[in-house]
Amino acid sequence: xxxxxxxxxxxxxxxxxxxxxxxxxxxxxxxxxxxxxxxxxxxxxxxxxxxxxxxxxxxxxxxxxxxxxxxxxxxxxxxxxxxxxxxxxxxxxxxxxxxxxxxxxxxxxxxxxxxxxxxxxxxxxxxxxxxxxxxxxxxxxxxxxxxxxxxxxxxxxxxxxxxxxxxxxxxxxxxxxxxxxxxxxxxxxxxxxxxxxxxxxxxxxxxxxxxxxxxxxxxxxxxxxxxxxxxxxxxxxxxxxxxxxxxxxxxxxxxxxxxxxxxxxxxxxxxxxxxxxxxxxxxxxxxxxxxxxxxxxxxxxxxxxxxxxxxxxxxxxxxxxxxxxxxxxxxxxxxxxxxxxxxxxxxxxxxxxxxxxxxxxxxx
Amino acid sequence: xxxxxxxxxxxxxxxxxxxxxxxxxxxxxxxxxxxxxxxxxxxxxxxxxxxxxxxxxxxxxxxxxxxxxxxxxxxxxxxxxxxxxxxxxxxxxxxxxxxxxxxxxxxxxxxxxxxxxxxxxxxxxxxxxxxxxxxxxxxxxxxxxxxxxxxxxxxxxxxxxxxxxxxxxxxxxxxxxxxxxxxxxxxx
Amino acid sequence: xxxxxxxxxxxxxxxxxxxxxxxxxxxxxxxxxxxxxxxxxxxxxxxxxxxxxxxxxxxxxxxxxxxxxxxxxxxxxxxxxxxxxxxxxxxxxxxxxxxxxxxxxxxxxxxxxxxxxxxxxxxxxxxxxxxxxxxxxxxxxxxxxxxxxxxxxxxxxxxxxxxxxxxxxxxxxxxxxxxxxxxxxxxxxxxxxxxxxxxxxxxxxxxxxxxxxxxxxxxxxxxxxxxxxxxxxxxxxxxxxxxxxxxxxxxxxxxxxxxxxxxxxxxxxxxxxxxxxxxxxxxxxxxxx
Numbered sequence: 001x002x003x004x005x006x007x008x009x010x011x012x013x014x015x016x017x018x019x020x021x022x023x024x025x026x027x028x029x030x031x032x033x034x035x036x037x038x039x040x041x042x043x044x045x046x047x048x049x050x051x052x053x054x055x056x057x058x059x060x061x062x063x064x065x066x067x068x069x070x071x072x073x074x075x076x077x078x079x080x081x082x083x084x085x086x087x088x089x090x091x092x093x094x095x096x097x098x099x100x101x102x103x104x105x106x107x108x109x110x111x112x113x114x115x116x117x118x119x120x121x122x123x124x125x126x127x128x129x130x131x132x133x134x135x136x137x138x139x140x141x142x143x144x145x146x147x148x149x150x151x152x153x154x155x156x157x158x159x160x161x162x163x164x165x166x167x168x169x170x171x172x173x174x175x176x177x178x179x180x181x182x183x184x185x186x187x188x189x190x191x192x193x194x195x196x197x198x199x200x201x202x203x204x205x206x207x208x209x210x211x212x213x214x215x216x217x218x219x220x221x222x223x224x225x226x227x228x229x230x231x232x233x234x235x236x237x238x239x240x241x242x243x244x245x246x247x248x249x250x251x252x253x254x255x256x257x258x259x260x261x262x263x264x265x266x267x268x269x270x271x272x273x274x275x276x277x278x279x280x281x282x283x284x285x286x287x288x289x290x291x292x293x294x295x296x297x298x299x300x301x302x303x304x305x306x307x308x309x310x311x312x313x314x315x316x317x318x319x320x321x322x323x324x325x326x327x328x329x330x331x332x333x334x335x336x337x338x339x340x341x342x343x344x345x346x347x348x349x350x351x352x353x354x355x356x357x358x359x360x361x362x363x364x
Numbered sequence: 365x366x367x368x369x370x371x372x373x374x375x376x377x378x379x380x381x382x383x384x385x386x387x388x389x390x391x392x393x394x395x396x397x398x399x400x401x402x403x404x405x406x407x408x409x410x411x412x413x414x415x416x417x418x419x420x421x422x423x424x425x426x427x428x429x430x431x432x433x434x435x436x437x438x439x440x441x442x443x444x445x446x447x448x449x450x451x452x453x454x455x456x457x458x459x460x461x462x463x464x465x466x467x468x469x470x471x472x473x474x475x476x477x478x479x480x481x482x483x484x485x486x487x488x489x490x491x492x493x494x495x496x497x498x499x500x501x502x503x504x505x506x507x508x509x510x511x512x513x514x515x516x517x518x519x520x521x522x523x524x525x526x527x528x529x530x531x532x533x534x535x536x537x538x539x540x541x542x543x544x545x546x547x548x549x550x551x552x
Numbered sequence: 553x554x555x556x557x558x559x560x561x562x563x564x565x566x567x568x569x570x571x572x573x574x575x576x577x578x579x580x581x582x583x584x585x586x587x588x589x590x591x592x593x594x595x596x597x598x599x600x601x602x603x604x605x606x607x608x609x610x611x612x613x614x615x616x617x618x619x620x621x622x623x624x625x626x627x628x629x630x631x632x633x634x635x636x637x638x639x640x641x642x643x644x645x646x647x648x649x650x651x652x653x654x655x656x657x658x659x660x661x662x663x664x665x666x667x668x669x670x671x672x673x674x675x676x677x678x679x680x681x682x683x684x685x686x687x688x689x690x691x692x693x694x695x696x697x698x699x700x701x702x703x704x705x706x707x708x709x710x711x712x713x714x715x716x717x718x719x720x721x722x723x724x725x726x727x728x729x730x731x732x733x734x735x736x737x738x739x740x741x742x743x744x745x746x747x748x749x750x751x752x753x754x755x756x757x758x759x760x761x762x763x764x765x766x767x768x769x770x771x772x773x774x775x776x777x778x779x780x781x782x783x784x785x786x787x788x789x790x791x792x793x794x795x796x797x798x799x800x801x802x803x804x805x806x807x808x809x810x811x812x813x814x815x816x817x818x819x820x821x822x823x824x825x826x827x828x829x830x831x832x833x834x835x836x837x838x839x840x841x
Contacts, residue, residue, distance in 0.1 A: 008629035080592040084556065183585035183759040186688050313686055323757050326595030330675070333597065333627055336800055337620045337657045337815050341719035341738035343801065344785055349713050356714075378558035382610040385570045389608075393577050393750045393765040394666075421574075423567055478695035482575040482584045504580050504727055505765035507748075528729060532578040545578035547727065547765075 023068045037061035046250075046279025047071055051321065052078030053180065053199045055249050055278050072201075072321050079322055083180070090175070092234045092243050096253045096276070098152050101229040103280075106156045108222045108257055114153035119228060120280075156225040157255050157272065166257065166270040167300075186313050193295055193316065197288040198277050200319030206283060208309045208319075209290035217294045217307035220259035221273060228252045228280050252277050254285035258293050261300060271300055291315060369441035372405035374419055384420040391534065391543040396501045396510030398494050402539040407438045413536035414461060414488050415442075421486075422459055424448040429457035432466025434490070454485075461488045464515035470523065473531055481528040484546075491515070491537045503548040512542055520550040559606040560638040565589055569607035569761065573752060576763035581726030582694070583677050583760040591756065598631055598656060599756030601673035605654050608669060608752065609635065614642045616650035621658035621798065621815035628656070647818050657720075659741040661797050661819040664749035666766055672735045674755035677762065679723040679733040699731050702773065710778055719783075725771045732762065732770075740784045740798045745770040787812040790832040792823035 024031065038045055038061040048060040052075045060078060067073035103119025106112055160166040176191035179199075184192070197205055212219055230250050234243040254275040262268030273293030275285040294309040308314055318324060374380035380403040387401040406415030422428055428449045430439060440451050454460055454472040467487055476484035491513075498513040499520075512535075514520065523530045523546055530546030544550070557563065565587075572586040591599040609615065617632040619625040623645040631654060632643050644650050647662045656673040664670060676682075680690040683701045693699065702723060709717040722739035726732050734745055735753060745751070751764040764770065774780035785799040790811040797819060799812040811832050814820035824833065 008624045008626045009633065012626055012630060076594070079590040083590045084562070086562075180587075180590070182587050185585070313688060317687075322590065323595045326597060326599075327675070327757055328596075329594060330596030333656075334620045334625055335657070335736075337738055337798070338720035338736045340785065340799070340801055340815075341740070341783075344783055345715075345717065345719040348783075349715060349717070352714055377563055379611060381563060381566065382558070382608075385566075385607070386610055389570075389573060389577065389750065392574055393763075421567060421571060423564055425568070426571070479691050480585075481579050481582060482572075484575075486574070504768040505577075507767050528579050528582060532574070545765075547578065547580065 023066070032065055034058055034061045034065060037064050043280060044069075044071060044074075046281050047202060047284070048074045048078055050278040050281050050284060051075045051199050051201065052082065054078050054082045072325050076322050076325075089235055091246070092236060094231045094233060094249075094251070096227065096231060096251065097155055099227055099229040099231045099251070099253070101153055101227050102250075103228040103282075104153060104225065105227075106223070106225045108224050109156060109159075112156050112159065121282075153227070155255065157257070160224070160257065160270065164269070167261075167272060169272065184316065186316070188312060188316060190292070190296070190299075193312065194274065194276070194288070194292060196316050196319060197275070197291055200288075201321035201324070202281070202284045202287070204319045204321065204324075205287040205291055208294075208315060209287035211307065212290050212294045212309045217297070217305050217310045218259075219271075219273070219290070219293045221256040221290050221293060222258075223286060224255045224257040224272075226252070226254045226282055226286065228282065250279055252279065252281050252285040254282070254289040256286075256289040256293060261302075263301075271296070366438055366441065368407045368438050369445050372407065372415065372442065373446050374403045374416075377419075380416075381420045384416045387541060388417060388420065388534065388543070391541050392505075392532070392545055394505045394510075395503065395544050395548040396496065396506065396512040396542060398496060398512075398540050398542045400539055401536075401541045407436075407442050409433050409490070410439055410442075410461070411490055411536050412539045413541045414490055414534075417488055417534060417536065417541065418443060418449075418459070418461070419446055422447040422449040424450070426458040427452040427456050429454045429460045431460065431462035433463065434461050434466075457485050459486050459488060461490070463490050470519055470531060475526055475529040475531060478529070481530075484529065484531060486532045486534065488534045488536060489515070491535050494535055494537050494540045494542050500551045501544070501548050502551075505545075506548070512544070514544070514550065517550045517552055520544060520548070524549055556638055558611075558639060559609050559635070560592075561589065561603065561606045565603075566607040569603055572761040573604065573607065573763060576752070576761050577750070577765050579730075580764050580768045581724075581730030581732040581762060583755075583762045585759055586761050588756045588759040593630070593634070595757035596675060597627060598654070598673040600754030600758075600761070601654050601656070601671050601756075602631060602634065602754075603756060604752050604754035604761060605635065605652060605671050606639070608671065609639050609641055609652060611640060613651045614644050614649055615639075616644050616647060616653045616818075617655075618653065618658060618660070618816075618818075619656040620800075621660070622817040624817065645818050646822075647816075657736050657738075658798070658815060659737055659744045659747075661794075661814070661816040663744075664747050666748040668749040670747075670749050670751045672737075672751065672753045674733070674735045674753050674758075674760070676721075677733055677753065677755040677758050677760040679721075679731050694730060697729065699725075702731060706773060706775070710775070716774065716778060716780075722780075723773050725773060726764065727769050728771075731773070734770075738784070738798055739772065739780070740782045742770075742772045742780070743782050785812050788830060789814045789820060789823075790830040792820045792828045792833070793830040794820070794823055794828070 038057050044064055045057050045060045048063055048071055049055050063074035063077040101117055104117045179195050230248045232245045232248050235246050236243040256273040258271045258273055260268045260270045273289035275288030277285045291309055295312050297310050304310055384401050387399040391399045401413045401416045404412055404415030404419050426449050428443055429452055443449055473485035495513040497511045499517050501510040501512055527546050532546055533544040535542045568587055572584045576584045591602055615635055617628045619628040635641055636643055647660045652669045654671045678690050680693055683705055684690050706716050720738045721733055721736040722742055724732050724734055748766050753762045772780040788795045791813045794814055797814045800815045801810050801812055803810050
């Protein structure tokens with residue numbers, strides 16, 4: 001017998017209740033606190049802040065807890081919350097040369113003013129599961145570190161710039177467009193591209209960047225400098241008439257030195273890629289820099305090799321994981337009306353085909 | 365800034381905006397149909413209808429131009445204070461307010477581009493009266509034909525020829541609003 | 553009520569959407585770009601329709617939400633609940649009682665009146681997208697009224713299959729100018745696109761709004777020798793006996809026996825209440841007893 005599906009509302013409420021239960025897991029195990037997530041899963045928190053486009057470690061930690069550790073779901077929660085926030089104003093551009101660096105490395109020079117600062121990196125850990133962590137442990141002994149340097153550390157790229165060896169980036173005073181307040185218009189510009197990549201899915205941007213390394217629009221990237229640390233954020237208060245510091249945030253900045261260019265009129269010169277991301281997110285910052293560089297082909301007079309990473313419309317239209325996952329997952333929704341229309345059509349076409357070629361069907 | 369400029373906003377913006385929008389949408393979707401729109405108390409000579417349209421539609425993203433009797437400091441301050449819309453010259457206007465005479469020539473307003481025909485000005489024409497008689501209107505939104513007291517016909521015929529580019533018009537008087545989008549064909 | 557603004561969105565956002573709706577009505581079938589917001593529901597699940605409804609609703613409205621023609625599908629329930637909470641509007645499952653109807657994939661069977669508004673959820677607003685994936689190209693094609701590609705596609709269908717192989721989201725031409733995607737409604741619904749109600753289309757992820765004023769001329773693309781045909785399953789509804797409504801096919805058992813029922817649940821229930829019974833209605837009643 002046929003019964004129309006009713007009671008959708010009750011089903012939804014029950015699903016939500018079950019979800020809450022699953023989120024909590026075994027209640028004999030202590031519940032995770034926001035503070036624990038913020039302090040001990042800080043790189044997940046950083047990713048949620050970066051792709052959620054909202055710098056708030058506590059909210060990001062809450063989102064991770066609520067989403068059962070599904071980071072794309074957590075990013076979605078942050079994005080949806082962010083849209084409802086009023087805008088009080090815009091900050092001044094942050095000055096990354098003023099960064100109090102926890103980490104600062106260059107792959108292009110053995111040493112440079114300010115030095116190589118390894119910082120808290122996985123780079124040279126041997127990826128061996130540390131079973132000591134599985135046991136309840138005593139508080140970790142303090143690592144031996146110097147205080148973060150407060151004095152400005154010059155950007156390594158500037159040393160190349162003074163020699164004229166690398167292209168000079170033209171300073172631009174224009175207010176950058178806001179991807180979350182204006183519809184995307186293509187072709188776009190570099191400011192919008194960098195904004196889009198900074199909040200783009202880490203996996204997608206990584207894959208795009210990797211493809212350039214493997215020869216799809218190869219651009220020979222060296223990490224000129226990678227720096228991670230806190231920068232002051234300043235905002236001009238109209239009533240005061242000058243900018244004051246309203247807080248600080250941790251950022252990861254990557255500048256790449258890329259293949260040189262030259263022409264009959266211009267002597268050879270290195271080119272640049274750039275990535276700036278919230279929190280300690282170095283894989284993401286490097287990826288953004290590589291993809292940024294690949295997308296600059298037109299501006300730098302290179303040819304379009306047809307690679308995906310050179311295709312602004314392709315990259316910008318698909319790098320957002322909230323858009324992507326929403327549309328991907330929507331195919332779970334009922335589509336029986338459109339499917340029914342396809343059913344009817346295929347049946348009709350088969351019927352007509354059978355009438356036209358009856359012999360063939362009989363032979364089958 | 366005169367006190368007058370600070371008063372006259374919607375008392376309950378979310379609700380009054382919604383109600384005003386429905387009136388404006390009904391008017392534009394059914395050219396010639398006269399709708400009631402109110403809530404704003406703008407400084408004279410701006411009508412309640414025009415003031416309500418401005419509060420409902422304008423903000424910092426929509427430059428507004430004023431002409432004729434509406435080009436006054438009080439009206440300018442009222443619009444800036446309540447909506448944040450910049451007051452600009454006609455060529456940059458997203459919304460323009462005036463009498464039919466003061467808005468001329470229409471060629472000074474943006475009609476959109478082939479790729480973005482929506483980037484065109486909407487004119488709010490203050491009228492002495494609005495009546496369902498006069499010019500005959502046909503086109504999208506109109507079942508057979510409608511009648512509306514338009515200030516003239518030629519300009520609207522010329523505007524319709526630009527389709528899909530062109531200007532869109534709201535006509536206001538008192539608490540009444542009617543509209544004429546670029547798709548409407550106008551005859552005597 | 554809630555801590556959120558009336559109908560969830562802030563006033564500035566609604567103003568921006570309202571302006572886009574008005575331009576959409578002024579240029580029927582043209583897709584107006586709008587700064588779609590990140591909604592508290594996923595992209596692809598009706599964020600465009602929800603934003604358009606939020607900008608359209610007044611407290612006096614009665615809202616109906618359908619998905620696949622049905623009021624009780626889970627996503628329709630979820631959206632209806634969203635507006636009950638955020639806008640405090642009355643809701644209904646009765647098509648004639650509704651002043652605003654948000655829909656996914658169907659146009660109700662009952663003819664809509666001029667005091668009603670139909671809001672469509674649109675996944676891919678660009679009718680040319682599957683022929684040309686680039687927005688920069690399709691925008692030019694619309695600007696130049698260059699729709700040859702679409703006709704070539706339909707013609708290729710005919711040469712390969714002997715018929716136009718598009719059964720839903722069937723493209724239409726609006727007022728002889730813009731080719732428009734009517735959203736994934738079955739082509740059975742295409743003739744209803746010319747109606748007395750205002751029709752608004754919202755695509756959130758793709759950031760587009762478009763519209764059809766009442767009585768706008770909407771033609772389904774076809775060829776003289778292969779005219780457009782609004783088709784449905786060749787059955788009557790097994791519950792209410794309707795012969796002119798769009799039908800869902802329901803599989804009944806492991807042997808694959810099936811029945812056909814109206815996709816428009818309100819239409820079907822209304823007919824049954826009025827005493828119309830389909831072939832299997834009696835069997836069903838017995839089973840239920």
